[in-house]
Amino acid sequence: QKEVEQNSGPLSVPEGAIASLNCTYSDRVSQSFFWYRQYSGKSPELIMSIYSNGDKEDGRFTAQLNKASQYVSLLIRDSQPSDSATYLCAVNWIPAGGGNKLTFGTGTQLKVEL
Amino acid sequence: NAGVMQNPRHLVRRRGQEARLRCSPMKGHSHVYWYRQLPEEGLKFMVYLQKENIIDESGMPKERFSAEFPKEGPSILRIQQVVRGDSAAYFCASSPPGSLAETQYFGPGTRLLVL
Numbered sequence: 129q130k131e132v133e134q135n136s137g138p139l140s141v142p143e144g145a146i147a148s149l150n151c152t153y154s155d156r157v158s159q160s161f162f163w164y165r166q167y168s169g170k171s172p173e174l175i176m177s178i179y180s181n182g183d184k185e186d187g188r189f190t191a192q193l194n195k196a197s198q199y200v201s202l203l204i205r206d207s208q209p210s211d212s213a214t215y216l217c218a219v220n221w222i223p224a225g226g227g228n229k230l231t232f233g234t235g236t237q238l239k240v241e242l
Numbered sequence: 243n244a245g246v247m248q249n250p251r252h253l254v255r256r257r258g259q260e261a262r263l264r265c266s267p268m269k270g271h272s273h274v275y276w277y278r279q280l281p282e283e284g285l286k287f288m289v290y291l292q293k294e295n296i297i298d299e300s301g302m303p304k305e306r307f308s309a310e311f312p313k314e315g316p317s318i319l320r321i322q323q324v325v326r327g328d329s330a331a332y333f334c335a336s337s338p339p340g341s342l343a344e345t346q347y348f349g350p351g352t353r354l355l356v357l
Contacts, residue, residue: 171351230275230335230346232277235284
């Protein structure tokens with residue numbers, strides 16, 4: 129059973145600070161990694177994807193991947209109250225029979241306080 | 243460019259009735275996925291379809307649940323003889339063909355409530 133683990137939080141950070149969200153996964157042959165943001169009662173919204181070791185930056189967001197440690201993280205710089213949401217880590221691998229399958233963590237709730 | 247569309251957005255059924263959830267993928271997308279999110283739980287993969295083919299249904303319950311993606315029209319997730327435990331948010335996602343097939347974009351979801 130492939131697993132993706134996240135701290136459920138809530139993670140509280142002051143406005144303007146850096147929020148650091150972490151995710152570990154159990155499968156060594158996972159292909160790609162995604163961060164989704166989900167506001168309460170809404171659908172997941174893709175924020176970042178990362179495929180190779182290292183950092184990937186997009187605006188205020190930076191995704192970090194370390195395949196050897198089976199660890200992926202999301203940094204949010206200059207956190208805003210509008211960033212308050214649940215952040216879902218998702219890992220994709222290609223099963224032996226083909227296709228794509230995302231396995232999600234249960235999400236980390238982020239609260240950005242004024 | 244319209245995103246993934248799902249309807250209905252909310253669906254109320256009594257125990258024993260059938261629920262039909264529809265999903266139209268983004269334009270140009272040929273891969274459709276269904277996920278279920280139970281209250282206070284994470285998203286769980288149910289099924290992956292391409293046009294007229296079920297590629298992976300390893301996450302589908304063995305009974306009462308079925309999915310299709312016909313040549314014409316939306317993908318449909320069908321739940322027969324619903325029970326209260328089926329109450330959840332059901333999300334459809336789609337992805338484009340080719341090397342970007344892994345990147346999945348989600349629709350607004352259908353919230354199913356079984357009374």
